[in-house]
Amino acid sequence: SQQGEEDPQALSIQEGKNATMNCSYKTSINNLQWYRQNSGRGLVHLILIRSNEREKHSGRLRVTLDTSKKSSSLLITASRAADTASYFCATDPIQGAQKLVFGQGTRLTINP
Amino acid sequence: DAGVTQSPTHLIKTRGQQVTLRCSPKSGHDTVSWYQQALGQGPQFIFQYYEEEERQRGNFPDRFSGHQFPNYSSELNVNALLLGDSALYLCASSGTTTSRQFFGPGTRLTVL
Numbered sequence: 001s002q003q004g005e006e007d008p009q010a011l012s013i014q015e016g017k018n019a020t021m022n023c024s025y026k027t028s029i030n031n032l033q034w035y036r037q038n039s040g041r042g043l044v045h046l047i048l049i050r051s052n053e054r055e056k057h058s059g060r061l062r063v064t065l066d067t068s069k070k071s072s073s074l075l076i077t078a079s080r081a082a083d084t085a086s087y088f089c090a091t092d093p094i095q096g097a098q099k100l101v102f103g104q105g106t107r108l109t110i111n112p
Numbered sequence: 113d114a115g116v117t118q119s120p121t122h123l124i125k126t127r128g129q130q131v132t133l134r135c136s137p138k139s140g141h142d143t144v145s146w147y148q149q150a151l152g153q154g155p156q157f158i159f160q161y162y163e164e165e166e167r168q169r170g171n172f173p174d175r176f177s178g179h180q181f182p183n184y185s186s187e188l189n190v191n192a193l194l195l196g197d198s199a200l201y202l203c204a205s206s207g208t209t210t211s212r213q214f215f216g217p218g219t220r221l222t223v224l
Contacts, residue, residue: 031211040200042116043155043215088154092211098143099168100204100213102154 005103006089012109019076021106023089024069030092032065033100034074037086046074046087079110114139116205116216124222125193133188133219137205143167144186145213146178147202155202161186162208190221198223 007022025032031050035043049056049065049072056063062075076083086107090100117136125131137144143162147155157170161180180186184205190197200220204213 033212035215040151040218040220042202042217043204045212045214048212090154098145098206098211098213099157099160099170100145100147100155101157102147104152104154 006087006106008106009104010107010109012111013079015079015081015110015112017079019079019083019108019110021074021087021089021108023072023074023103025072025089025091025101025103026070027091027093029067032063032072033090033092034061034063034072035088035090035102037088037105039085043088076108079108081110081112084108084110116203116214118201118203118216118219120219121217122220122222124224126224127193127195129193129223130189130191131193131221133190133201133203133221134185135188135203135205135216136185137203138214141205141207141214142184143206143208144180144184145204145206146186146188147204148172149200149202149218151199158188193223195223197221 033048034046047058060077065072086105088105090102119134145160146158149155158172159169160167164180175191177189200218202218203216206213
């Protein structure tokens, strides 16, 4: 069963605009991670945020985590065509040992 | 430094057959996890191997089994294939000191 739910399931925006994706989860976590997947290929790790962190930045990516609401958001600024992909959040439950639980993903399309 | 590698890339089998998928972890990693990703879904955790033993298991039947070798590479075996086993099978490796997992490109299994 899936732990998280991403919202929206699909997002289409114009190149240069910002894209925001949200993720909700159900159980306590050790950390939350965001991954990108291009056309059904392998997953590329984007960023990891620990349960005691509230915000993290990496290049054009900004991730927030609200453990009280069990939710996270991924912001991609100044989007590019190459950002077109599916984005997944994955939680690492405290009781698990690197056993990632993924949401269903957000399909992001960047239009020129 | 090679990342996670998987073989084969694609595989077509018929119902009832058996299949073996292979994974070589990233250099320096000793933990291998396997995930199944059905079309349009997020990856689901199958099991994890560490020190040549299955350390954790997801909600998958006994038809799914695995093995880890002394060089940390791993195999995923699926017996009595069903149409529903058609999916992308992802291998991920990690070290014992980090939660970040590195994913391979996956093996696309089609069961006819």
